[in-house]
Amino acid sequence: MIIEFRCERDHARRWMHRQTLSIDGRDVPVQIALTATAEPRPAGLDALFELERVVLRKGRHSGADGLKIDPERTQARTGTADVVVDFTSAARDPNCSARLYLRPLFNGTAGENAALAAILAGDLPVIEIVNEVDGAVLDRGHPSAEIAAGLSGGLETIMARTLTMVAAILSGRPRIVPQLARQARAGNGRRPAAYVVRGLAVSIAKEIYRLCCYAPHWHVGWRFNDGAGVWQTGDLSGPGWNVLADPGNHFYADPFPITWQGRTFVYFEDLDHRVGKGIISAVEFGDAGPVGEVVPVLEEPWHLSYPFLIEDNGELWMIPESSLHGDVALYKCIRFPDKWERHATLLSGLELADVTITQHNGLNYLFGAWRDGTGGYSDSLAIYYAEHLLGPWLPHASNPVLIDRASARPAGNFVTIDGKLWRPVQDCADGYGAALGLAEVIELSPTTFKQVVRHSLRPGPAWPGRKLHTLNRCGRLEVIDGSRVQPKTRAFASKFPSVVLSPRTSPHTAC
Template identity: 75%
Template sequence: MIIEFRCDRAQARLWMRRETLRVSDQDIPVQIAWTTTPGPGPAGLDMLFELERIVLRKGKAGDVDRLKTIAERPRMGNPDVVVDFTTAERDPNCSARLYLRPHFNGQAGEAAALAAILAGDLPVIEIVNELDGTVMDRGHPSAEIATGLSGGLETVMARTLSMLPPILSGAPRLVPQLAVPATGSAPGNPAPFVLRGVATSIAKEIYRLCCYAPHWHVGWRYADDADIWRTGDLSGPAWNVLGDPGNHFYADPVPVKWQGRTFVFFEDLDHRTGKGIISAIEFDGNGPVGTVLPVLEEPWHLSYPFLIENNCELWMIPESTAHRDVPIYKCVRFPDKWERQGTLLSGLELADATITQHDGLYYMFGAWRDGTGGYSDTLAIYYAEQLFGPWRPHASNPILMDRATTRPAGNFVTINGKLWRPVQDCTNGYGAALGLAEVLELSPTIYRQAVRHLLKPGPLWTGRKLHTLNRCGRLEVIDGSRVQPKTTALLNSLRSSDRPAQREWQGTLAKPIARRLH
């Protein structure tokens, strides 16, 4: 197979240097056909991108930076598949079996993607086969790393490229029914957008100087028949907040009852180091008892401590994307001693891995990322006959790309014979809301789901976000974020009369101020 990218010479960018595309574990060669389309691009775009590179990306190069030298690569022959990133008319003499053109909010070309970003959001991406007008796939990327106009365009193009391999593999696609916003194909003046982005970045730096951001906290309650899965909302018994020391945040709570005792495990991130470990605290019939115990730490960041019982043993599968694998740990002393027993998957970023058993197989769901693009918009599924594998990729991986319905948000539940899973809705930012999705069909070749309820922070759960839901018996846990001034943690340290902590806090506050003064 030969794949041909058709690109506009006037919009040559670093991502266009790609020489292969990985399809079904094979590297397929890519040739570039350069075209020239009429009409100027947005005025001063290169200069504005350079400003963002210096200020927002701290000088780091990006895939949408200008390709200064275009190296003409020899053609390998007539393409089997054309992917046209331009707005030029399709060549009627082209003999390719597939002629794909990405659309951004219904329009083709880079200008359409820029117009959508300038209008305030990343566009819905559609991959259209122009030979018959079929929409082969559709997705809506998340914007966690989309800093500025250039970062938004980089995220959009990265996700556009990641949508191509599953189409070319011939796997069945779950094409989400997403509303396509109506935006024009011609971008407006990008200068005000970029300057606002720079100003916002400076404001965020000032905010981070005064507050820890983000600061997640865990909510808990004892619920009988008024739990979230039965009510579809946050009503019922009032939510309590698990106290934290202020300079740590707690997130991704997972409760479990083992050996007659109930503990809630969670990500415990120290703001001063930026690295997470797994900690736990015991609960009795009234609430938390004792103190928080560190239970698992690695040299890299850990989070989302998914727990599963198998063969009368308790196992933990924490998120380990920083190490690019999916590890599994055995509990050798509950709750505070765990030993790594193996690696379920390696060489990939799979966030919030969550496992369920269905029709005699184990299925692992996770938010997949191929090194670029957002962290919360692409779903991958793997399946195995046993917990330790071997784990095989679902035939349609990645299953779908939709920031509102992809990333796991807690354990699966079965209600009246139906399988459900909580999902993060990142439409308004990472972890902003939580959806309850019914699994309609699940097999090694097919997956379908439907979100039935959407939960957002509000009077019943104050804060800015809501992104995890789990339950064990009567104990129900969620999490969210709040504003956490650094002075609050300082006062906590002073009250504890911890002189080393006081000195540490003085240094924490003084050093950023000194850097900005100098």
């Protein structure tokens, strides 16, 4: 199979500079056909991109940077490619004999200008891949913006996830074209220069903030609830939330509670800001709240977080997030709560974050936020399945099954309510960990997946702060997390006190 990328000659980008496209681990040849420019770009765009490269990225290149091209590669070739991916807004060549003619659309419009217009209007666009041979929409996704610094970073993020979707289509696996949890926001478009200048000012302000404060600084919330919890009410109302005390120079996040051998502990990510690497720690809970000190229980040379816990065959197991190490590792509890040993590697050679397992119709299903090495960290969901916890784990027929910043990334344990399967999801539409969704899983099998987000939860009067990205419960104990401003000077003076937030009510928010 030969793939042809059609791009405009006068606006060649570094992301186009490739000889192959990785499809299921195979490097498939790519030829770049450079065509006449269909429409001009905003004046001074390349100079603005260069300014962002120097100031925002400290000289590092991005996929949106301009590319010097070979003068010989100036005309589109017809009749040679099996698949054409046309990134321009020009009409399809009627003489093209490719069996697939894929056109990326950005908020329904083709071409780089459409992607730039969406960014300038204040959001990343919804991406659709259309087969112009028959007009079918083959895939749809909405990228997350963790690496989208500035106008050029936004464009790089969009194109990175566009290539993810193209590779998934060309793999031959059936695609699940989803209805996204949220659409792109429509705002008034800024001029590129004003957008870039504002972005630089925000970047400088963030640097000053980081000099004075630990950022981000996550903390864990908990409460005892004898009545309806978050899953029943669809909001954070009810008994007041308490904040688990932390030493200030550590943040706590991703809480997972468990009762085992008659004792209840909450496990969580414990990150020392001075080191910048997470470990897994735990604290015991009694009838009135935390008992004793926080205890480190698991550390590796690499970063650990999201300590998913599962009971199987009378044993307690943990799968901490270790995506930077490129595997999914299973740890066995040797002595509860503080001694764990690595027992098996469930998956390897991939970047899969926040792994969460559920049992459904006789199979184990493993969900995780998947990334192919570029683009955002929170928009792509991959599923694996196995008969037994130790595997072998097989990929879902349509991986990645979902590309949606508002509903892909796991946010805690699955729950079953009245026979229906639910999962908490991170809603990263307004930034990483900004909000939570409660999603009902409508279909789940080795070949199907469908979910519907029924409720959206955000920080507010019942849970002040700026973020919310984990939800779990064990018996009466409910846990969440969020972030706060944490000055660096205060971190060494005293511990942040445990806080009780007053009970409040809030209406259900349907998504």
